[in-house]
Amino acid sequence: MTALWSSPERRSERCVSCAGERLFEQPPCFDGHEPGECPDWACVECGHAIMLGSAESIRTVRRLVTAAA
Template sequence: MTALWSSLRSEHCPDCAGERMFEQPLCVDGHEPDTCPDWACTDCGLAVFLGAPQVPARTRTLVTAAA
């Protein structure tokens, strides 16, 4: 059986008004393990977005004129 939650961390929960444990669900958006910004409070279930999304770096192709 596959686990539904992967990571745990302690954060302030606005709904619980205190420090609580947050769990990270398995990501369905394609993030690498332990990099998904979605977390949920283990006490009340409040879902939060912690951290900035990872955006792939842009690459440029240099085009030069033939001599």
Template sequence: MTALWSSAQCRSGHCASCAGERLFEQPVCADEHELGECPEWACVSCGHAVILGSAQLARPVRRLATV
């Protein structure tokens, strides 16, 4: 995705549904992320949603103890 940042809540990029460059905005975050930190983005033209960022583990990985 190409990125031309215009603000923390707005960017342009390629929308798969519109098949072209469109403006994307961050909707109001239900997960209480800080302003500009939410990975969810929505196309202003069609509403197609994308999640940008790296995956985070929901819980720590348990390591096997070796003796």
């Protein structure tokens, strides 16, 4: 994935629907993210949506311990 930043709210990415490098921008965020921090992006030509970034929360994993037979 190419990451050519032009501003915090716009970037160049490969669009699967357009089959080429296109400009993506962040739609208005209703989740309270600061500009440039929202993981939602949309192609300005076709509207194809992608999500970039990492998970914001980490879940604890519990390991099941069993007795050996």
